[in-house]
Amino acid sequence: MTDQSPTPHQPRPSVGVHFKCCNVYVNIFQNHAGTAYAGHCPRCAAQIEIPIVEQGGSSTRFFTGS
Known part of the structure; x- marks a missing residue:
C-alpha cells in the first residue's frame, strides 16, 4: 500500500x-x-469566448457581452 495524500482542489x-x-x-x-475563457448566457444561450493571450492582454476580470 502506498501513501498518497490528497492534493488540494484548485x-x-x-x-x-x-x-x-x-x-x-x-x-x-x-x-x-487553457486557451480561452468560454461560456454562455444562462437565459438565451448567447455564447462568448475570450481568448487568453501571452502579451498585450488585459488585466480586467470583468467583461460585457452582447
Whole structure:
C-alpha cells in the first residue's frame, strides 16, 4: 500500500461577464485547453469566448457581452 495524500482542489480560473442581452451576470471559466475563457448566457444561450493571450492582454476580470 502506498501513501498518497490528497492534493488540494484548485479552483478553475474564471472571469465575470455581464450579458447585456438578458441583463445577467455570470462567471465563465477557462476551457480545458487553457486557451480561452468560454461560456454562455444562462437565459438565451448567447455564447462568448475570450481568448487568453501571452502579451498585450488585459488585466480586467470583468467583461460585457452582447
